[in-house]
Amino acid sequence: MLKGHLDMIVLAALSASGSAHGYAVIEEIKRRSGGAFDLPEGTIYPALHRLEQTGLLKSSWTTADNGRRRRVYTLTKAGNRALVDQRAVWKQFADAIAGLLGGSRPREKPA
Amino acid sequence: MIPDYLDRLERELNFDRSLARSVRQEVEDHLWEAVAVDCTGDTLQAQQRAIASFGDARVIAAGFAATSLGIHSRRAGVAAILVIASVFIAMKARIAWYAAAQWTIGDEMRAISGPVLLIDRHAFWLAVVVGLSSWAYIRSRPIPAALHPAYCRQLRRFFLLCSLAAAALVVSVLSDAVLTSILLRGTALSVEFLVPIFSMAIEIACAGILIARIRGISLRQASAAALIGT
Numbered sequence: 542m543l544k545g546h547l548d549m550i551v552l553a554a555l556s557a558s559g560s561a562h563g564y565a566v567i568e569e570i571k572r573r574s575g576g577a578f579d580l581p582e583g584t585i586y587p588a589l590h591r592l593e594q595t596g597l598l599k600s601s602w603t604t605a606d607n608g609r610r611r612r613v614y615t616l617t618k619a620g621n622r623a624l625v626d627q628r629a630v631w632k633q634f635a636d637a638i639a640g641l642l643g644g645s646r647p648r649e650k651p652a
Numbered sequence: 653m654i655p656d657y658l659d660r661l662e663r664e665l666n667f668d669r670s671l672a673r674s675v676r677q678e679v680e681d682h683l684w685e686a687v688a689v690d691c692t693g694d695t696l697q698a699q700q701r702a703i704a705s706f707g708d709a710r711v712i713a714a715g716f717a718a719t720s721l722g723i724h725s726r727r728a729g730v731a732a733i734l735v736i737a738s739v740f741i742a743m744k745a746r747i748a749w750y751a752a753a754q755w756t757i758g759d760e761m762r763a764i765s766g767p768v769l770l771i772d773r774h775a776f777w778l779a780v781v782v783g784l785s786s787w788a789y790i791r792s793r794p795i796p797a798a799l800h801p802a803y804c805r806q807l808r809r810f811f812l813l814c815s816l817a818a819a820a821l822v823v824s825v826l827s828d829a830v831l832t833s834i835l836l837r838g839t840a841l842s843v844e845f846l847v848p849i850f851s852m853a854i855e856i857a858c859a860g861i862l863i864a865r866i867r868g869i870s871l872r873q874a875s876a877a878a879l880i881g882t
Contacts, residue, residue, distance in 0.1 A: 564682045581707030587715030612678045
């Protein structure tokens with residue numbers, strides 16, 4: 542399940558932290574999920590590269606305090622829009638599941 | 653320990669050398685940062701933990717394969733169109749030069765040049781149609797998150813289309829070479845020869861570039877397939 546939503550998770554983490562490098566994105570995901578998403582850290586990097594290729598992220602190389610080269614990612618406008626869309630879809634899904642499991646009916650979609 | 657892991661990761665990413673280099677730098681930064689925040693004080697164990705948390709190098713490399721192959725195949729599709737367009741321009745420039753210089757094929761060679769010209773035209777337009785189809789095909793296929801068998805089949809189809817376009821283009825270029833040599837045959841060597849020879853050199857170079865691109869895709873696909881195959 543986590544794998545199918547990895548792109549949304551990465552976009553959300555980057556949206557929260559502004560610009561961040563891979564390690565910081567992973568830390569942000571762990572922090573914001575309360576450690577619930579304990580996925581192999583390396584799996585984030587193919588996702589970051591894929592999101593960059595699809596234009597949802599952009600990256601630049603900087604030099605970290607320790608002198609090492611560091612790749613920093615930032616959400617693009619398209620990435621922000623994609624995150625807004627995914628949030629809406631997720632909320633609709635979560636409401637529907639909550640209604641199903643909790644017995645309450647999900648809110649009607651406005652016409 | 654971290655350098656060994658980075659070497660392994662770079663080897664696994666050998667289907668895309670520039671990607672391998674940039675990923676290596678990125679992962680190196682990640683792993684050393686993980687070691688730096690490890691509070692145990694044992695550097696060797698901290699490195700072990702950082703590598704274990706990061707995941708298997710082969711699995712990570714496989715994660716990059718779909719995007720890399722997808723991007724390179726799309727670029728090869730664009731390259732095929734540009735190459736065919738360049739051959740067309742070189743061909744038209746040479747024909748315009750023949751017209752301006754009033755060079756024509758002698759009657760005794762028309763029996764040979766007629767069929768060659770027919771082959772040239774058909775081969776070139778076949779290259780155009782198949783080249784455009786291959787580009788449209790790969791452009792219309794979304795790049796998946798992981799390299800699954802269905803996408804591998806799509807990449808193979810694209811490879812076959814590109815190979816067919818390249819084969820047709822090679823036939824067209826060879827026909828052009830035959831026609832050019834027929835036209836220049838018996839003509840006294842002069843500076844005017846430079847235009848047809850230069851345009852032929854452009855055509856041959858274009859065909860070579862396309863073949864090299866297709867070979868590159870084939871090698872990348874083989875490396876990536878080996879990566880997900882085991």
